[in-house]
Amino acid sequence: MELVFWLLIGVLFVTALIKAATPKAVVGERRVQRLTDRRLNQDVYRSLHDLILPTPGGSTQIDHVIVSQFGVFVIETKSLIGCIFGDKRSRHWTQTL
Numbered sequence: 001m002e003l004v005f006w007l008l009i010g011v012l013f014v015t016a017l018i019k020a021a022t023p024k025a026v027v028g029e030r031r032v033q034r035l036t037d038r039r040l041n042q043d044v045y046r047s048l049h050d051l052i053l054p055t056p057g058g059s060t061q062i063d064h065v066i067v068s069q070f071g072v073f074v075i076e077t078k079s080l081i082g083c084i085f086g087d088k089r090s091r092h093w094t095q096t097l
Contacts, residue, residue: 025077025078025079027079028077028078028079029049029050029063029064029077032063032064032075032077033047033049033064036064036066036075040066044068044069045066045067045068046066046067046068047064047065047066047067048064048065048066048067049063049064049065050062050063051065062074062076063075063076063077064076064077080095081097082095082096082097083095083096
C-alpha cells in the first residue's frame with residue numbers, strides 16, 4: 001500500500017512539472033506579442049500571432065509573424081534560461097546555462 005502511495009505522489013509530481021512549463025511558455029509568447037504590438041509602427045508592420053498552418057503531416061504552430069516592406073520575420077518564442085546557439089543550417093540548437 002505504501003508503494004502505491006509513493007507511485008501516486010510521483011505521478012502527481014511529474015504531471016505538475018509538465019503542466020507548469022505550459023503557462024511559462026504562454027507568458028513568454030504574450031510578452032513578445034505585447035512588445036511587438038506596442039513598439040512597432042502599425043503603419044509599417046503587421047503582426048500575426050499564434051498561427052496554426054497545415055502541413056503534409058498534420059499542422060504546425062508559429063508564435064509570431066511580422067510582415068513589412070522590409071521582409072517577413074518569423075519569431076519562435078522560447079522561455080528558457082541561458083544562451084541558445086544555432087543557425088539556419090543547424091539541425092539541433094544548443095542551450096547552455
